[in-house]
Amino acid sequence: MFDRARSRPLGAERAVLVQMDLRGTGRGQDQAAELAELRELARSAGVIPVTAIGGTRKKPSPQYYVGSGKAEEIRAAVEREQAVVAVFNHELSPSQERNLQRLLNCRVLDRTGLILEIFARRAQTHEGKLQVELAQLQHISTRLVRGWTHLERQKGGIGLRGGPGETQLESDRRLIAGRIKQVQKHLDKVQQQRAQGRKRRSKAALPTLSLVGYTNAGKSTLFNTLTGAKIYAANQLFATLDPTMRRIELPGGAPAVLADTVGFIRDLPHGLVAAFRATLEETRLASLLLHVVDASDPQHQERREQVNQVLQEIGARDIPQIEVYNKIDLVENGAPRLERNHDGSVKRVWVSAANGAGLDLLRLALAEHAAGQRNTNQYEHAINGLEEQQLAEAL
Ligand SMILES: Nc1nc2c(ncn2[C@@H]2O[C@H](COP(=O)(O)OP(=O)(O)OP(=O)(O)O)[C@@H](O)[C@H]2O)c(=O)[nH]1
Numbered sequence: 001m002f003d004r005a006r007s008r009p010l011g012a013e014r015a016v017l018v019q020m021d022l023r024g025t026g027r028g029q030d031q032a033a034e035l036a037e038l039r040e041l042a043r044s045a046g047v048i049p050v051t052a053i054g055g056t057r058k059k060p061s062p063q064y065y066v067g068s069g070k071a072e073e074i075r076a077a078v079e080r081e082q083a084v085v086a087v088f089n090h091e092l093s094p095s096q097e098r099n100l101q102r103l104l105n106c107r108v109l110d111r112t113g114l115i116l117e118i119f120a121r122r123a124q125t126h127e128g129k130l131q132v133e134l135a136q137l138q139h140i141s142t143r144l145v146r147g148w149t150h151l152e153r154q155k156g157g158i159g160l161r162g163g164p165g166e167t168q169l170e171s172d173r174r175l176i177a178g179r180i181k182q183v184q185k186h187l188d189k190v191q192q193q194r195a196q197g198r199k200r201r202s203k204a205a206l207p208t209l210s211l212v213g214y215t216n217a218g219k220s221t222l223f224n225t226l227t228g229a230k231i232y233a234a235n236q237l238f239a240t241l242d243p244t245m246r247r248i249e250l251p252g253g254a255p256a257v258l259a260d261t262v263g264f265i266r267d268l269p270h271g272l273v274a275a276f277r278a279t280l281e282e283t284r285l286a287s288l289l290l291h292v293v294d295a296s297d298p299q300h301q302e303r304r305e306q307v308n309q310v311l312q313e314i315g316a317r318d319i320p321q322i323e324v325y326n327k328i329d330l331v332e333n334g335a336p337r338l339e340r341n342h343d344g345s346v347k348r349v350w351v352s353a354a355n356g357a358g359l360d361l362l363r364l365a366l367a368e369h370a371a372g373q374r375n376t377n378q379y380e381h382a383i384n385g386l387e388e389q390q391l392a393e394a395l
C-alpha cells in the first residue's frame, strides 16, 4: 500500500509551524498576519500548534526548503515539543518533503497538504468528498512517483529488476491511477446532474447571485440572514465547502437564487481549483457576485485582491460585483452605508451580517441590480410570475 501514515486524518496532534520570510525585507506586519493565518489553518485541520519557527531566506534551498541550520533548529523543536507533525506555510517539492520527513522524523505537511487536510474534514456531500479525494490522490501521486525515483535508480545500478520494492511501487502507482480514473468517472456523473440543474435555472431565467470572498469573511452568516436558512457558519477557515443554494425574493418580489460556496485563500492550490472546477462553475456562471470582505480584518485589502485574483483564474472577473464590507459592528465608527461607482451603479455596501445593520441597503442594491438586468430584458420571464412548481424544480 502507499504511505498510509501520510493519508491518515489528523486529530489533536502537536504541530510545529514553520514560516520563512523569503522576501528578506523583514516586513514584520505581513509575516505576523501570515503566521496568524497559518495557526488558524492548522487549528482548522485539527492539529494543535505548539510552537512556530521563522527566519529569512533569499530563496528556498533545494534540499530542505530552509537552510540546513534552520532544519536542525526545526528538528530540535519537534523533539523538544514532542510534535508529530511539522507544517510548512510554503509549497514543498516532493523531494524537499521527503528529506524533511527523514530529518525531522515526523510527518511533514506543506500548505497544499494542509488545505487538503481541512477540505477532507469538511466535505459533506458526495460530490465534495469525490472532489477532495481526487485532489488528494493527485497530490499523493506526484509525491509517490517522484519520491521513489532514487530507489529505482539504485536498483537499476546494481542490476536488480522486479525486486520487491519496485513491484510495490508499480502496484501503488497502478492502484492510485486506477482510483483516480474511478473517482473522475463518478465525478463526471455527479457534475452532469449539477449542469442540468444549472440549465433549468437559466431556462427559468432566475438570476444567480453568488457569495464569494476570503474564507471566514462571513459569507454563510450573510447567506443565513438573507435566506432564513441555517447552514453551518463558524469561526474556522473553510467552514463551508459544498455549495448551497436557496431562492430569495428581492424587494419588489423578483425571485433570485443565492449561492454560498467555498471561501478563497491566498495561493489556492491549483490542483484544488481544478478538482473544484464544477463547484466554482456556480460562481463563474453567476449573474452577480457579492464579494464579502471582513472589514474588521487588518489584511482585508490584500485579501480582497487575492480573491479577485482567484476570480480572474477561474474566469469570473468580468461578472458584475458588489462589495459587501461585513462585520462593521467590529469596526470603530462602522456605520451602514452604500457607495456608488461613477456610473451610478452600486460599488460597496457596509453591513453587519451578525446584527443585521445595513442589510436593507444591501437588499436595495440587489433589487436595483435586478431592475437593471430587467431593463435589458434578461429576466423578464422570472418577473412575469413564475409558477412555484417551476421554481422548486429549478432549485
Ligand atoms: N462580529 C461579527 N461577526 C461576524 C459577522 N458575520 C460573520 N461573523 C462571524 O465570522 C465567522 C465566520 O463566519 P462564516 O459565515 O462562517 O464565514 P464564511 O465566509 O462563510 O467562511 P468559510 O465558509 O470558512 O469560507 C463566524 O464566527 C461568524 O459568526 C458580523 O457581521 N459581525
Ligand SMILES: [Mg+2]
Pocket: 219, 220, 221, 232, 233, 239, 240, 261
Ligand atoms: Mg461559509
